[in-house]
Amino acid sequence: xxxxxxxxxxxxxxxxxxxxxxxxxxxxxxxxxxxxxxxxxxxxxxxxxxxxxxxxxxxxxxxxxxxxxxxxxxxxxxxxxxxxxxxxxxxxxxxxxxxxxxxxxxxxxxxxxxxxxxxxxxxxxxxxxxxxxxxxxxxxxxxxxxxxxxxxxxxxxxxxxxxxxxxxxxxxxxxxxxxxxxxxxxxxxxxxxxxxxxxxxxxxxxxxxxxxxxxxxxxxxxxxxxxxxxxxxxxxxxxxxxxxxxxxxxxxxxxxxxxxxxxxxxxxxxxxxxxxxxxxxxxxx
Amino acid sequence: xxxxxxxxxxxxxxxxxxxxxxxxxxxxxxxxxxxxxxxxxxxxxxxxxxxxxxxxxxxxxxxxxxxxxxxxxxxxxxxxxxxxxxxxxxxxxxxxxxxxxxxxxxxxxxxxxxxxxxxxxxxxxxxxxxxxxxxxxxxxxxxxxxxxxxxxxxxxxxxxxxxxxxxxxxxxxxxxxxxxxxxxxxxxxxxxxxxxxxxxxxxxxxxxxxxxxxxxxxxxxxxxxxxxxxxxxxxxxxxxxxxxxxxxxxxxxx
Numbered sequence: 052x053x054x055x056x057x058x059x060x061x062x063x064x065x066x067x068x069x070x071x072x073x074x075x076x077x078x079x080x081x082x083x084x085x086x087x088x089x090x091x092x093x094x095x096x097x098x099x100x101x102x103x104x105x106x107x108x109x110x111x112x113x114x115x116x117x118x119x120x121x122x123x124x125x126x127x128x129x130x131x132x133x134x135x136x137x138x139x140x141x142x143x144x145x146x147x148x149x150x151x152x153x154x155x156x157x158x159x160x161x162x163x164x165x166x167x168x169x170x171x172x173x174x175x176x177x178x179x180x181x182x183x184x185x186x187x188x189x190x191x192x193x194x195x196x197x198x199x200x201x202x203x204x205x206x207x208x209x210x211x212x213x214x215x216x217x218x219x220x221x222x223x224x225x226x227x228x229x230x231x232x233x234x235x236x237x238x239x240x241x242x243x244x245x246x247x248x249x250x251x252x253x254x255x256x257x258x259x260x261x262x263x264x265x266x267x268x269x270x271x272x273x274x275x276x277x278x279x280x281x282x283x284x285x286x287x288x289x290x291x292x293x294x295x296x297x298x299x300x301x302x303x304x305x306x307x308x309x310x311x312x313x314x315x316x317x318x319x320x321x322x323x324x325x326x327x328x329x330x331x332x333x334x335x336x
Numbered sequence: 337x338x339x340x341x342x343x344x345x346x347x348x349x350x351x352x353x354x355x356x357x358x359x360x361x362x363x364x365x366x367x368x369x370x371x372x373x374x375x376x377x378x379x380x381x382x383x384x385x386x387x388x389x390x391x392x393x394x395x396x397x398x399x400x401x402x403x404x405x406x407x408x409x410x411x412x413x414x415x416x417x418x419x420x421x422x423x424x425x426x427x428x429x430x431x432x433x434x435x436x437x438x439x440x441x442x443x444x445x446x447x448x449x450x451x452x453x454x455x456x457x458x459x460x461x462x463x464x465x466x467x468x469x470x471x472x473x474x475x476x477x478x479x480x481x482x483x484x485x486x487x488x489x490x491x492x493x494x495x496x497x498x499x500x501x502x503x504x505x506x507x508x509x510x511x512x513x514x515x516x517x518x519x520x521x522x523x524x525x526x527x528x529x530x531x532x533x534x535x536x537x538x539x540x541x542x543x544x545x546x547x548x549x550x551x552x553x554x555x556x557x558x559x560x561x562x563x564x565x566x567x568x569x570x571x572x573x574x575x576x577x578x579x580x581x582x583x584x585x586x587x588x589x590x
Contacts, residue, residue: 099464101522121423159356161419
């Protein structure tokens with residue numbers, strides 16, 4: 052049975068490069084802290100052959116979450132309802148309890164396959180919230196919305212990112228998929244205060260979080276590549292989030308320059324130990 | 337064929353449209369006003385690199401034959417002019433091919449055929465086959481069919497031999513028959529067929545007969561060859577195709 056309560060502890064984004072390693076280390080102490088996995092429906096929908104076998108293998112052993120890339124909540128054309136229905140079938144077939152997406156757009160009538168920033172305007176709040184509601188209506192369940200990283204601030208924005216994020220999730224009545232690295236990336240790219248942003252998120256809606264590394268293009272420009280180790284300021288934000296809001300499931304994203312799992316696992320273990328510390332603190336105040 | 341909204345566009349949508357149009361074709365379409373060039377360049381770069389990476393992975397021979405400059409111009413042209421309709425990443429290469437098949441761009445004559453041949457490998461590796469497949473009970477006497485995980489292909493030149501060093505000219509007319517299929521361990525296999533084997537495989541593809549019925553039909557279609565020879569060599573071929581998993585048994589519905 053697919054239950055959101057099965058998503059606990061630490062997760063890992065399931066990349067093709069990692070599949071054989073997780074399969075061969077499954078059940079061993081080394082990867083004991085991997086409790087759940089995340090996949091992009093855009094990579095796995097309708098996949099047959101060895102991909103279907105792999106998916107069957109993983110969903111029968113780990114709780115899995117779907118984290119999408121191409122729903123295009125801020126897109127210019129109507130929502131792709133056929134795609135949402137396919138996702139619905141996929142969630143049900145593989146007993147996947149949660150689907151999350153980015154607060155961004157990736158199409159202008161045709162897909163561009165990347166996450167592009169939505170200007171923070173009043174109209175955009177209503178437009179995106181309505182599309183999230185429409186998605187939730189089709190799926191028959193709440194979805195999680197991730198705060199997206201970005202490199203260009205729209206000059207036409209009427210509010211800051213936090214106000215926009217809060218307004219959208221409130222109006223859509225959806226869950227919050229909190230990306231800790233994106234908070235930090237945007238704070239550097241737009242000269243903001245990451246800790247202030249974190250303290251203001253609607254924490255009662257957090258369903259799980261992402262942490263990742265990024266590429267430093269210049270001192271004032273970080274690119275959200277998921278291709279490096281997690282930096283100290285992001286670890287500090289994660290600690291701060293746990294101490295303010297309590298521990299929530301947290302997933303490591305690594306999409307580029309993927310090291311062997313035996314190396315990557317140190318970041319998984321570190322998340323687990325921080326979680327442990329904050330669970331104990333909560334139990335013994 | 338841009339999507340034209342029925343209601344007037346809101347200011348954030350107009351901004352997004354300019355933003356996206358610039359990414360599609362940075363040299364022709366202006367950036368949004370008052371946006372830093374350097375920051376905007378991050379987007380034009382990551383979107384291009386992502387799409388280029390997906391299509392390059394599918395069409396390695398095509399890319400090597402065209403050379404970096406021509407290849408890049410085709411990917412750019414695809415981004416500028418094509419409204420991709422599938423959110424599924426592995427469907428980007430086919431959309432790229434669809435675009436090139438109809439785009440007013442001068443290409444080597446063999447190019448889209450080569451691309452189709454390269455795409456077949458991707459298509460087969462992810463193809464969903466829901467039938468339960470099993471070897472035929474008796475390849476000659478029980479009903480047989482082709483493994484659904486296959487493409488039976490016919491080209492006017494040996495498409496599988498194209499490389500930097502071999503690029504067919506228009507004058508060549510070497511009919512080439514290829515069977516590409518996915519084996520039981522999900523590996524995509526390629527097999528060149530002679531004309532009579534191509535006929536045999538085509539007959540199996542279009543029927544649910546037993547091997548013997550198929551061979552008798554093949555013999556009737558080829559009166560120039562003695563029936564005994566067709567039956568004898570045909571039986572060997574059927575056995576071999578069955579061993580490779582190309583021919584499977586027809587499941588009788590219970």
